[in-house]
Amino acid sequence: MTAAVRPFGPAVVRPFHPADLPGMYRVCLGTGDSGRDATPLYRDPDLLGHIYTAPYPAADPALTFVATDELGPLGFVVATADTYSFEEWQEENWWPGLRARYPSALAVDPEDGTHDWRRVDHLQRTRPHHDDLYVRHPAHLHIDILPRGQGSGLGRRLMSTLTTALRDRGVPGLHLGVGSGNPGARAFYLAVGFTELSRQEWGSQMVMTLD
Template sequence: MAQPFIRPYNPTMDWDDCLNIYFTTSNIENGHANMIGSYLYCKAYLLLSPNTCFVLDPGNGHAVGYIIGTHDTNHLAQRWQAMVSVIDPKLVPPPDAEHQDPNELPMIKDMKIALYSGHCSMLQSNEELLQKYPAHLHIDILPEFQGKGYGPSLMEVFLAKVKELGATGVHLGMLRTNDGARRFYDRLGYSLCDQVLDSGKSGEVGREGDAICLVKSLS
């Protein structure tokens, strides 16, 4: 039986598998929001930063996990228009008055704004923090391959790559109620961002809505 291994993302063979991983592991319950999320949290990185994307291959060429991200969040945001050009406006209409739906859920409206504006990180509005932690990532593994040590291995490969490209730190956003994910990141040396990110609305540091931001220095 072949041993799973980590390799660079290959656009010609991994695109569909990565989308399957995203949809299989996503915790977004609303179907339309989940589809928008596939652009925000998966397709954008595969398209705009494939050199910092890696997959877990079980030996048959079909990815069963991935770690995708960028070494430079600002640079990714500046190139975001290339991502917008591939969005099907019939599936995801622009968030403007012409396409406004009075019955649209606030969550979907916010995600559409993020998608069309290139808001891909909780730290984008804080230049000081972004200079300290310029890289960010998303990591997902199919359930049957979780808990086997592949997550830390994927993380090690990704962090080595972004550090090689000049990143001095990394950040990520996660659902604040996901205790399992929090324990995983704690074990890997991540900590809660110690600054207020939501203008004090939550009364907590490192929080924006239902999400929290974790950071790690690479220097």
């Protein structure tokens, strides 16, 4: 007789706690290939999290929210209320340590299918830059949810929690980019109130007005 599988209870969405960070790194890697598991693509399993997860709660922990269940973190949303100020903060406080840890010599394709070199190239080259988009939509976000949390309304709960926090600060709007290889994410963002500002070969630039 096959043992019954006990379903997990509903995920809890709550503010970030520093103890969440290792689990958030795992979520980031587990969704880092356009929503699919990116583990086979990275020699360093922490590299994606260093870039797309950890700097946000380090800079402004009040705009990070985590979804947890019996197994731990299964999703999160991280954001900044002011993209340009966040980029300046990263340039001063975040990138120097990573640039020393991942020197430019590692930004060379080893031709083995791994993507670490792309991320190293990104962290070495990125610099603060002004964009007209930031005037009306200064905030931006990243949201990741593991498969066990998808299709349950969890994405909407995380997004609603974040947008409420941004509105409470008087932030007028937010933006994000979604890759062309992730049509499900694009459909989700349209469903929760984003509009497509532009579409390029790499994907879509999307915005949401909050005021």
